[in-house]
Amino acid sequence: MRDKGRIIRAVSLTLVLGALTIGILSNVFSLIQTNRTINSLGSVKGIGVGIYWDSASTSQVSSINWGLIDPGSNKTVTIYVRNEGNAAVTLSRTAQNWNPTTSSGYMTLNWDYLGQTLSVNQVLLIRLILVVSPAASGITNFTFDIIITATG
Numbered sequence: 001m002r003d004k005g006r007i008i009r010a011v012s013l014t015l016v017l018g019a020l021t022i023g024i025l026s027n028v029f030s031l032i033q034t035n036r037t038i039n040s041l042g043s044v045k046g047i048g049v050g051i052y053w054d055s056a057s058t059s060q061v062s063s064i065n066w067g068l069i070d071p072g073s074n075k076t077v078t079i080y081v082r083n084e085g086n087a088a089v090t091l092s093r094t095a096q097n098w099n100p101t102t103s104s105g106y107m108t109l110n111w112d113y114l115g116q117t118l119s120v121n122q123v124l125l126i127r128l129i130l131v132v133s134p135a136a137s138g139i140t141n142f143t144f145d146i147i148i149t150a151t152g
Helices: 002-032 101-105
Strands: 038-047 049-052 063-069 074-083 090-099 107-111 123-132 141-151
Touching: 049 141, 063 074, 063 123, 090 101, 090 107, 101 107, 101 141, 107 141
Parallel strands: 038 141
Antiparallel strands: 038 049, 038 063, 049 074, 074 123, 090 141, 107 123
16 A cells, blocks of 8 residues: 555656646746737828728728737738718828837838729728738837828
8 A cells, every 4th residue: 555655646746747847848938939929009090081990981990909910921901991072082191100110110001002083982992901021120019100191
């Protein structure tokens, strides 16, 4: 009976030490790994147009949470732009007020708008694409403003 008790204690001790070793090693590896995921939030402003989440123009966009983005990747967000003026327009887009300012050197905001004219009250689906350079470093969070302007 004593041998059985010793064996149980030895196995238990081995399991506990194994679990501790795994826990310590996983913490060490997590310290060694470089987490380069970037989190961002961008405000959106339309000048002469409405910016919406839906084609029915019922849910206005005031900001875009791009979520976590890894260097070397991109993220696409779909919006709907509605001409709310009284004449046909074309659109232009800018990204400004990057914070930190260095983030604009590593990121580019693109879109799939092709320059077509929007009639009064016409709604157009547009995809915004945030591209992050593989060289992006030193940025853990950032913000920027997106301005979409109607001209016509």
